[in-house]
Amino acid sequence: MSQAQPISASVRQQAIAWYSLTQSGDITAEQIRELERWRQADSEHELAWQRMVGLPALLRNNAGVLGDPVARSALQQARYVSGDRRQVLKMLMGASLLGAIAWQNRESQWLQGGLADLSTETGERRRQVLDDGTELWLNTATAVDIDFNANERRILLRYGEINVLTGHDPFGRPLLVQTDDALMRPLGTRFTVRCGDGCPGTLLSVSSGRVAATLRHGRGQRVIDSGQRARLDSEGIVVSQPAVQDDAWIDGFVIAQATRLDELIDQLGRYRPGILRCDPRVAGLRVTGSYPLDDDERILALLESSLPVSIQRRTRYWVTVVPRAGA
């Protein structure tokens, strides 16, 4: 539902802050006058304001429906949750079924994960609001250290993938995200960073605002704009337009758009323990679709029914996608 006239991120934020203030029940007469001045100062301000005023209409028009406590509770609770599956995995791990499987690369991650400030297990996703209001989403198998001091707010991504929605720091300290490869400084923004879980270098993908990235080894600095994705490593910074939504996992999806099968399988493999492989003979098949992460068995079944492949299971934790016999 994109509208013709773009509104800059900063004006949007101001409009939201003003609108929220009017809804707080605590606005002063002086603030109301200030709001009037703000609206008149610029036509973009006024347009952003008008959009805000219209926003809750959809909700209020349906006030009748939400008068029903069951409907209201359903709306509050509706989410793609991963909790159940995680419980099952925990139980299985307790039974040490995983002992026989090669997990070398994960072992050091477990150790790191145990030491990190925030971490998730394979298949888990988690949201955390930091002290400054910054919203941090951790994707599967991720470990993060949070280091806020008097001069800066630093998020150290040890491995995995995070999505950051920057909060406004009352002390004006800059927010920095650090990986082995690069230091990234958002300029009012939402973005995703991934590193160290099988992907070479660091992947940065900006969904709104901009992020200034500086390489830690070798030279290179560049501002990555909204809608762009960049690979950062010792070779340099390579920018491309993302073909898929890199933050769909927040909603519990992986989205493929003419994606190579081996890339999709790599993606899915991040969300389940054990080994998920793709035979090179079918690696180049293209897939498109949105796949719910919390039901990876279903995804495999779908692939099997829509592509000339079959799913070969040596054990529950060792699965290979191979060409279908006779196909």
Place this chain on the structure above:
Amino acid sequence: MGPPSSFDLDVERLYTQHRSWLKRWLMKRLGEAADADDLAQDTFVRIMRARRPLNDVQRPLAYLATIANSLLINRWRRLAVERAYTEALAAQPEQYEISAEERHLLIETLTQLDELLHGLSPRVREIFLLSQLDGLTYKQIAAQLALSVDQVQRAMLKAFDRCYASQFE
């Protein structure tokens, strides 16, 4: 009704040329012919409503797939809403009477609202509804949920931001 516009003709051409491709594409993802038919139909309805000039669509199949994909996501969203609704219903002490049709409409509406609140946690949703539906002040919400006013403010900012994104991006 006047003569068909060039846009109508473009949609018609897109429909004749690619409808069966789209159906197959959806079939693969849904595994069900009837649903694929519905979603293919919905995809074209959405294209007609969007009225984006089709002559500057470079790759029609990619365009179709993108729109069909968002419908698929919507479908998953609806499933999540339905599940939440069934759970909420089960938690009710008394039997609850609602006709299949009423239920369908209700789920439809809730799915739309869910899209508006895309990605917000149950806690933020609760805060948002207390403010925007019940008209509580931030202080009252903070008191009711044993939070600081600051936390309520942050949740509201985030909720407004998400509503804005779902409507204008």
